[in-house]
Amino acid sequence: MENNDSSRRDFLVTGLLTALTAAGCSSKKNPFDSYAGDEVKASGETVKLLSVDGEIIEMDKAFLKPVPDLPRVSNSEERKGIEGKKFVMVIDLSRCKNVGACKSACNHAHQLNPGQNWIKVLSMEDAEHTAPYWQPTTCMHCDEPPCVKVCPVDATFKRQDGIVLIDSDRCIGCRFCMAACPYSTRVFNWQEPLLTQEVAAQPYSCETSMPQKKGTVSKCDFCPDMARKGELPHCVSACPNGVFMFGDLNEDSVTNGAETFRFSELIKDKAGYRLMEDLGTKPSVYYLPPVNRNFPYESGLENETNEDKHTHSK
């Protein structure tokens, strides 16, 4: 009897806690719990559910939705970033086949105009005798970002979680950041962006980078809105070959969804490097060299756009 009672109590408590975890929230700022954190407020309304053991448990209605409705984050919170995290990305060049799923997923998720690619999959060949390879290039989210240094109005800024974000409500469109970025990763809205009604109506948030505005700059943002929910950026989930790996330097791990690695080990084992290290920008994106390739370089040529077929050079 006693056993039953205590185990039932335990069970109810763990049930509630894991229900919270399952629905994506926790009551403490534990970096390992899902990231909705203490942001989803209990509505007070509870619902009864059937557990595995045939017990009836109660759960707050707010946590029942597939993705809990997160309250809107204020602009100052968006400028500060998610506490306790330092995002990092690892791109495995030995797996990239120029499939382009990353580009379509990113462009679709952020409703980019044709011609605007936040991710550019570049066909690279460093020198005459070196190997050609496909290099997906995102924003490097540098630790000493040249773009942030030159912005005159604080429209682009570095957050404490490492992400460099753009506030389209502040940007004056001077394009100095585009000139300053050595990775040419920034993109400009030369005209009114083509948006669906739904997106155009929603209030602007730096973290979703939507809706885009005419006359402002935009770039890859490491999907901080997804990170807040504990999910991976769109490109990481979309890549069929697991090329992109995203994670937290503080946790020392990166994952592409299916595989998870200890970041420090991965970089050491596979001799990871960063682009243009000698410029001193300290990027947050690491590349694993294209050795022991899964696919030959040529298999990516079939996916090249018509324009790139002509300009296949540096």
Next chain:
Amino acid sequence: MIWTAALILICLIGAYAYYRQLKYGLVVTNMRDYVSWGIYISNFVFFVAISLVGSLITAIFRLANVKWATPLTRIAEIIAVSAIVFASLIIIVDMGRPERMLYLFLHGRIQSPIMWDVIVIGTYFFISLLLLYLPLLPDLKILIQFKEKTSKALNKLYRFQGSFWKGTADQLKISKKSITLLCIVIIPVAFCIHTVTSWLFATTYRPGWDSTNFGAYFISGAFLVGAGGVVVAMYIFRRFYRLEKYITEKHFEKMGRVVVMLALLYLYFNVNEYLVPAFKMKKPEEAHLTQLFTGEFASLFWFAILIGMILPILILLFKKGRRPLPMFIAGMMVVVGAWFKRYLIVTPTLLHPFLPMQDVPESYHHYFPSWEEWAIAMGSMAGVLLVITFFARIYPIIPIQETISEQHEKDEEK
């Protein structure tokens, strides 16, 4: 009249083009993600460069007691003021969100070279305005005196601006001291303005811009184009206002020497700027330099060097070349060459980013300004000329009182 009408027409076309740009966005230009800075920015640099002439002719020559330059001071100053005004206007035109201009003051980041540029340009504008106004005061007195020669409206303007100037010894003393102080202060500000503008490029990593030489390079270029501009203005005013007595052949001769010296100096900086990286041919710079010397931009590059520096030097080295008409031609060449030089500083570098240009539409690989860009650029230049024209119609383009005082001094010396 035709002159003014033509200028106004060009300005109106430019205004219409700008209206289109405001309506549709910067897509009406041919700037795209790689060449994100085009002729608006090269025009901006060009105007800032020309505006330095105020500090050269007016300030430096005054401080150095170069008496022959006195008739030229007002021409130089009005060119400077007009150019700096349109430099600010063209930079606003280039902004994607001009209505957010106030953010520069509300949320400005002091770490950004653009903020430094905003501060220096604003400061330089006010200083140049003061340097235009103070020496104008004695002339206003003369203008008010001869009120039967001017219209009623203009007379009112003159009275409002300078009726308090009586020419007393006290006033003269204060005025003289103030002008001297102004001349001293304007020189470092002028150096700052063009150095900071050059830092808009030199603070980036790009080949062709990543140069420690840029500050001095830009300033020497600015002095040259400013001097060239003054020569052109000298000639035109001399001819159309029949000022042969005041802007004499001697003035041309002396200015010619100044221009030659400045052109040689600028040539020296160009050699440093291009020859040294060409010797090393570092990978990011190789494509850029090859494109300038022998590639797509070669004709433009050699044109700018030849017309902007070498030919004027050759013309002006000889005494026969330092006569009014040849000097006018040389001056025009310097100005035109300088405009193309500024374009060559801004655009070719942007076509050679570190990473290959891929995954973008084909049009992103090239840049030739659209008609709207040309219209606005021409409009801004017409605007500069319009301001100078109107100023010359309202105020004496030669400082009357100073010329008189100098004449007296010369007579006394004799």
Next chain:
Amino acid sequence: MKKNKFSFLLLPLVFALLTNPLAAQEDSVVAKELVKLKYFNDNNGVQFLILENSLKTGKKIEPLNNKVFQLYLDSNKTENFIATVTTDKTGKAKSFLPPSLKAAWEASPLHKFIAVATGKEEETAAELEILKSKIKIDTAIEEGTRRITVQVMKYENSEWVPANEVEMKVGIQRMGGILSAGDEETYTTDSSGTVNVELTKDSLPGDEKGNMVLVAKVEDNDQYGNLLVQKTVPWGVALKTDNSFFDQRTLWTTRFRAPVWLLFMAYSITIGVWGTIIYLVLQIIRIKRIGTAAS
């Protein structure tokens, strides 16, 4: 003779070649609607179903938004109704089991979940058979090595018996994935339904208190669905959040944290020059006063 033999082979070969491209073309044109049901059991408590609805055209898979389905337990009868769900824009819908099905749930260890599309009630859109299971995680520290033991049980003949041949991931919960505790990607239970994993990675970062969450996850098992169990242990290195990077004065921070030397230079030059300008304006005013006084 030879000729005949080859020509005999040639005909079917040609036929096959001709029909194949046609078949491929047909496949790429016809779109197929996919409905998938998944069962989740978290920490032996909360259980839920996730329904995925997508459209497959050739190689592309598109999630379908706003599709309504009815879910039932074991059979399509109204008393076995679980819930009505609508897919969101990722094509997924989630449902929990209502308390009304308590009796039906406890009646048998083996259950079938049925999904029926609204408007197409005669047709079963998707079906999923699940055997009730339990998953347990235990930790022990023996002689300096840290061990994780996971046991899976299934409900058979009114009692819990060990479930063997169950593949699972055992490791530490990280953002977006599970870092394997040992050297292998997955572990499979033996005849006693257990998996023993030694934590070979040392000095793993934990949270501020040095806690980390151990996870055992069974993914898409044919019999048991998705099982998840978590345990928090103090085996991690305590994380020291260092905000000094963010608070320092550099060229790439906000305007409120500009470097002191820059502020000094900018302000001194600006104040110096503008001070002079103001002085000069005052001088002009002086001149004006002298002038108006003299007249």
